[in-house]
Amino acid sequence: MEKEIAVNTSAPTPAQIRRWQQYLANERAEASVYRQLAHRRSGEERDILLRIAEAESRHERYWEDKLGDAAQSIPRADLRTRMLAVLARRFGSVFSLALMQSAESRSPYADDEDASGQISADERIHAEVVRGLASRGRERMSGTFRAAVFGANDGLVSNLALVLGVMASGVSPQVVLVTGVSGLLSGALSMAAGEYISVKSQNELLEASAPNPDITSALPELDVNANELELVYRARGMSQEAASQRASQVFAGLQRAHGEEAPELIEKPAEHGTMSSARSAALSSFIFFASGALIPILPFIFGATGLTGGVISLVLVGLALLCTGGITGVLSGKPPTMRALRQLGIGYGAAAVTYVLGLVFGTVIG
Numbered sequence: 001m002e003k004e005i006a007v008n009t010s011a012p013t014p015a016q017i018r019r020w021q022q023y024l025a026n027e028r029a030e031a032s033v034y035r036q037l038a039h040r041r042s043g044e045e046r047d048i049l050l051r052i053a054e055a056e057s058r059h060e061r062y063w064e065d066k067l068g069d070a071a072q073s074i075p076r077a078d079l080r081t082r083m084l085a086v087l088a089r090r091f092g093s094v095f096s097l098a099l100m101q102s103a104e105s106r107s108p109y110a111d112d113e114d115a116s117g118q119i120s121a122d123e124r125i126h127a128e129v130v131r132g133l134a135s136r137g138r139e140r141m142s143g144t145f146r147a148a149v150f151g152a153n154d155g156l157v158s159n160l161a162l163v164l165g166v167m168a169s170g171v172s173p174q175v176v177l178v179t180g181v182s183g184l185l186s187g188a189l190s191m192a193a194g195e196y197i198s199v200k201s202q203n204e205l206l207e208a209s210a211p212n213p214d215i216t217s218a219l220p221e222l223d224v225n226a227n228e229l230e231l232v233y234r235a236r237g238m239s240q241e242a243a244s245q246r247a248s249q250v251f252a253g254l255q256r257a258h259g260e261e262a263p264e265l266i267e268k269p270a271e272h273g274t275m276s277s278a279r280s281a282a283l284s285s286f287i288f289f290a291s292g293a294l295i296p297i298l299p300f301i302f303g304a305t306g307l308t309g310g311v312i313s314l315v316l317v318g319l320a321l322l323c324t325g326g327i328t329g330v331l332s333g334k335p336p337t338m339r340a341l342r343q344l345g346i347g348y349g350a351a352a353v354t355y356v357l358g359l360v361f362g363t364v365i366g
Contacts, residue, residue, distance in 0.1 A: 155292025
């Protein structure tokens, strides 16, 4: 006896129709976003994005079938999806991919019995695919992004704390401004110097580990039977078998050269550009720190004094911290609100501690 399958033949409610229409509008918009992103890429990434767009089109057809005639009049996509479309059309960057990753991760289908299990599973897989694509861009920008966020936030928090701490001690507005400018310059120069030394030292360590190009001249004098060249490759991480094979290839090339230019012992390492990269990192750190440290002293530059200047400085820095925290959250594929509030809490916490210490110091010396 065959098991009977219960089929829901009841007509959808108006609430269901509205929800399905919104799903359809969002699916169409998301498919368009993926096509826009694919248009700005090539090769494998382009193909992957187009395949996801095809899957979103299948989801469109699913909701069209459920809606029937009601699919002819659908609302606009929600604000978040429309914003994604604008970003993809104008930028097509890792920023857009990070937003899509977050959107796919928050798909409403998992909690909606009207959505098929296949569609729900598709969205979860899409989130993982987009995560993989976004990770490539995150790896490329990780160094620059780290320097930008770290430098700007350090400037924001340290100079805000310095300005409020000095202001709390009861000094004149001119002293507050001079202190803030001094904090900006000293902090930016310190950041630049530290970044220069860090990058310079890292590159020098890489150069010390790179193969010596002059060692190629020793190849013709090596004892083929002893074959110490194999040890060079084993020291570089090759297995004994692979190292022996590579050494044999080099010796064979040497014999074919007949006294002409010897083959390369090991492939030439990539040029590191030590000085230019170190200078670039130092300049970037200086600019990022200075741009952040400038914000707390803007009210005092334009003549604000006392409590008014301090409140305006707090508001400006708070907005900047919310922005940098939100951007960090978006690029990491996480909800930006909590990251923004975390950034704000840390910044204001440091400023509050310094302000209290300034009050205590002003009372002691007063």
